[in-house]
Every structure is written in structure tokens, then in C-alpha cells.
Amino acid sequence: MTDFSNPLTNLRTFRDIYVEERRREVRTALELRKTNGEGGLWGAKVREIQIIIEAIDKAIADEEALQPSIYESRGLAGA
Numbered sequence: 001m002t003d004f005s006n007p008l009t010n011l012r013t014f015r016d017i018y019v020e021e022r023r024r025e026v027r028t029a030l031e032l033r034k035t036n037g038e039g040g041l042w043g044a045k046v047r048e049i050q051i052i053i054e055a056i057d058k059a060i061a062d063e064e065a066l067q068p069s070i071y072e073s074r075g076l077a078g079a
Contacts, residue, residue: 007063015056022049 004010029042
């Protein structure tokens with residue numbers, strides 16, 4: 001059974017999925033370009049994926065900011 005209780009881990013896994021999708025789209029575009037000169041229109045799809053990746057990056061940064069520091073989590077903050 002998979003544990004989805006850690007938001008940071010979930011977001012990083014989600015990001016990895018989109019990074020792989022972006023790479024796949026770029027490979028496809030390059031293969032089409034090499035085969036028949038097509039593939040230039042794939043840039044729009046890559047841009048859409050990149051926007052999603054950047055949104056996930058912001059969500060990761062937000063979750064990291066919400067995490068207590070190691071000192072806070074051990075009750076040592078302000079000591």
C-alpha cells in the first residue's frame with residue numbers, strides 16, 4: 001500500500017511525472033523533425049508542461065516554508 005501522507009514527497013513525485021512527460025514530448029518532436037521535418041509545433045505542449053512544473057515548484061516551496069525547522073520540531077527554537 002502506498003503512503004500519500006507526506007505532501008512534499010507527493011509533490012516531488014508529481015513533478016517527476018511532468019518532467020518525464022516534458023522529456024518525452026521533446027524526444028517526440030526531435031524524432032519527428034529528423035524523420036519528416038515536422039515537430040516544431042510541439043513547443044506549445046512543452047510550454048504547457050513547463051507551466052505546470054513551475055506551479056508544482058511553487059507548491060513545493062510553499063510546503064517547505066510550512067514545515068517547522070529542525071529546531072522548532074525539537075522544541076529548541078528560541079532557546
